[in-house]
């Protein structure tokens with residue numbers, strides 16, 4: 010039974026990270042209908058930035074709490090800046106191009122960023138500093154859920170609530186929802202659609218960066234390739250929940266995380282990634298609209 | 310160049326300095342607890358982004374100026390075609406090319422010949438993927454899986470059952486085609502962008518299975534001691550065998566060009582193009598979408614399978630690391646750079662992308678960085694590729710003459 | 711008028727819903743051989759949706775679609791794929807033009823010949839004599855159709871470079887290449903100037919005289935009144951009137967539906 014509970018919590022932790030990244034996919038897709046292939050790389054860059062900043066600060070001897078906060082902030086800021094820049098360079102010029110063009114451009118961007126980090130930093134795995142100490146009062150349950158997991162779950166929950174507030178109650182959120190529904194109409198009522206698109210990339214990237222930092226401190230190492238696999242998995246989560254749907258992305262993330270956790274726990278850990286990829290293939294074949302997505306018929 | 314453009318370029322440079330600061334300037338050695346500050350990198354980023362910004366401003370200004378003015382120069386591909394249409398030019402040109410290709414392995418070292426054989430393999434892979442992506446408009450990101458099917462067919466059939474190269478070549482092709490059909494049947498219903506992701510996932514699944522199913526594929530350590538192809542039962546020395554493979558590949562390239570060219574100008578080739586242009590109109594005009602897509606997919610896979618067999622025979626050792634997503638991305642970059650749908654373009658694209666990094670060793674580290682950049686830049690500045698595809702014109706026989 | 715009694719197309723109780731919107735509601739319609747029939751109605755009435763359901767692009771929620779090409783058996787088209795329906799003898803044009811933009815004018819029409827020809831991969835690669843003959847037949851037949859619709863001098867242009875009126879005629883040519891017994895035209899005169907509309911009128915008559923029945927959606931009332939043998943009027947997915955042009959234009963329900971519409975009805 011303990012094993013089951015352990016797998017359950019580890020699935021929740023994984024799932025919450027997938028959900029954080031999946032939100033970026035789903036928001037961008039909802040607004041410009043593009044699979045932002047480079048989104049996984051944003052997450053990787055977030056992890057690297059927080060690694061660099063945390064290391065520098067800890068060498069400088071700052072207190073732990075300050076390191077965590079500053080590293081997280083830096084990761085979010087820089088990842089957002091990358092997301093913003095990528096949209097301007099690789100997608101904006103292609104808004105009216107045939108459908109495959111922005112997709113190919115996104116794939117190119119993803120390969121470019123991977124190799125940029127590889128060249129600028131290293132191809133080796135880097136040990137990620139243990140930012141979150143083990144709290145003593147959690148000792149009795151440490152064998153089923155670690156402190157890091159709890160912190161990850163809490164941070165994810167806070168980020169999601171913040172996103173919910175942003176989308177439901179702010180002007181920017183309303184503009185986003187309007188744009189997602191009908192770009193032309195949004196433009197007609199005076200919404201600056203370009204700005205909304207930029208904001209979407211910024212918010213999505215910040216969430217992915219937080220995810221990147223959390224997973225890096227959970228796993229304990231990073232390299233330039235982590236974004237690729239995480240990207241496909243988060244995309245799977247987004248599709249599973251129904252791409253374009255924000256609650257769907259969260260639901261999809263948790264389902265995927267739990268599936269993976271139980272499958273690797275009870276079946277075989279060699280095929281960890283195969284489970285996720287197979288799940289992706291199965292959903293797209295049998296329920297391409299996802300669990301919470303609306304199926305629509307293309308207008309002819 | 311005006312003041313506003315320079316100011317903009319300065320802004321861009323500043324932005325990129327900020328953007329790249331944590332990753333380009335700082336490097337932490339976490340074991341020694343030391344920080345390396347690489348300020349020179351910051352300078353490079355600043356200068357580089359400043360120059361690039363000016364360059365793009367200039368390009369867009371020129372393009373804007375050209376709008377409205379109709380260029381009297383026909384596209385490059387048309388000019389090339391008219392130029393080579395004259396037999397007085399054509400015969401010497403093709404003669405010289407053929408002569409060069411034939412004497413190549415005798416003029417250059419076996420090392421060079423090997424590289425050229427590799428380039429020719431990518432020409433065929435590019436032409437194969439071109440059927441799927443360029444002609445039929447299906448973005449297949451798992452193309453390398455079919456290449457792997459070919460390679461592992463030969464490796465396994467050869468090491469376990471001693472089957473020879475020539476026996477396995479058609480078997481590998483057929484198996485790859487079969488895989489293409491099996492995979493294509495369910496996924497080809499999907500929309501373009503989903504298709505891309507699913508093919509990518511399939512490619513990764515196949516690689517992961519090869520990596521983990523030790524009893525079948527010997528896992529990450531791969532399969533070694535695969536036989537080189539035999540020539541009518543004669544044992545060849547290593548050098549002879551390299552030359553032999555070169556000619557084999559050359560023949561394969563010629564056959565591929567011939568076949569793809571014929572396919573392009575056929576009933577089925579037109580159906581592929583129509584499908585790429587508008588799949589709803591295409592179906593409404595009586596074209597079976599599934600069948601047409603499946604043919605393109607299976608034909609593309611066939612070529613990958615054949616090259617896979619040759620690859621295994623050439624290197625005599627294969628492992629799953631040769632069949633990663635990046636391999637698919639390289640082949641895609643060849644097609645995109647050369648020009649989707651254009652045979653000459655794909656050939657040129659393969660030579661540029663495979664030979665350039667080989668001969669400019671200094672560039673080799675930046676190879677994948679460049680491939681990524683090429684995909685983005687081509688989409689933005691020249692989506693039709695170096696050599697745009699041109700449609701042929703037809704002769705009519707009028708009944709009412 | 712060489713009207714025959716068997717209906718080429720018979721639609722019974724056709725309904726289509728998108729989420730909450732009932733775009734088609736229990737629609738009945740018939741087209742006989744040798745007829746030109748018009749389907750009219752205000753914007754959003756469901757006319758294009760009707761075409762989409764009949765040609766297999768949408769799957770209707772209820773109803774029957776029966777096609778009986780002259781001298782052939784009746785087939786039920788429900789659930790068949792668009793390409794199968796085209797092959798059975800019904801072809802269409804699109805309201806928002808859907809040509810193959812980066813193909814030449816001639817190639818666009820050649821695509822229409824696809825379902826009447828058969829060469830495949832081996833034929834394409836080895837080009838045996840019968841494939842060559844078939845290819846030449848495709849080219850010649852397509853060219854003849856282009857001459858008929860008046861596009862003979864732009865055969866080798868890319869279709870995206872044609873004028874609006876030319877593109878509409880190319881859509882018709884492409885559909886004709888499939889040898890339909892019934893041709894569906896979705897707003898063929900939209901965007902045409904009066905002279906082009908005049909020529910279109912002649913073209914449609916000629917198409918009818920050559921043995922293709924025509925069902926057309928059109929907002930240009932002058933064209934509709936001149937051309938049609940019978941008219942169906944729909945509003946909110948329902949059929950509100952049917953009859954000859956005279957009967958329909960006198961129908962109070964029709965006048966009411968069009969009242970306040972900016973169309974020149």
Ligand SMILES: Nc1ncnc2c1ncn2[C@@H]1O[C@H](COP(=O)(O)OP(=O)(O)OP(=O)(O)O)[C@@H](O)[C@H]1O
Nearest residue numbers: 306307308728733752753754755756757758759760
């Ligand atoms: N694919 C679709 N998804 C959702 N709603 C649709 C779809 N296609 C059509 N509709 C809706 O069905 C209704 C009928 O549309 P349709 O295009 O058939 O009208 P129409 O009579 O052709 O109008 P028009 O004269 O403007 O062409 C409209 O309310 C439209 O919004």
Ligand SMILES: [Mg+2]
Nearest residue numbers: 757758759805
């Ligand atoms: Mg309509």
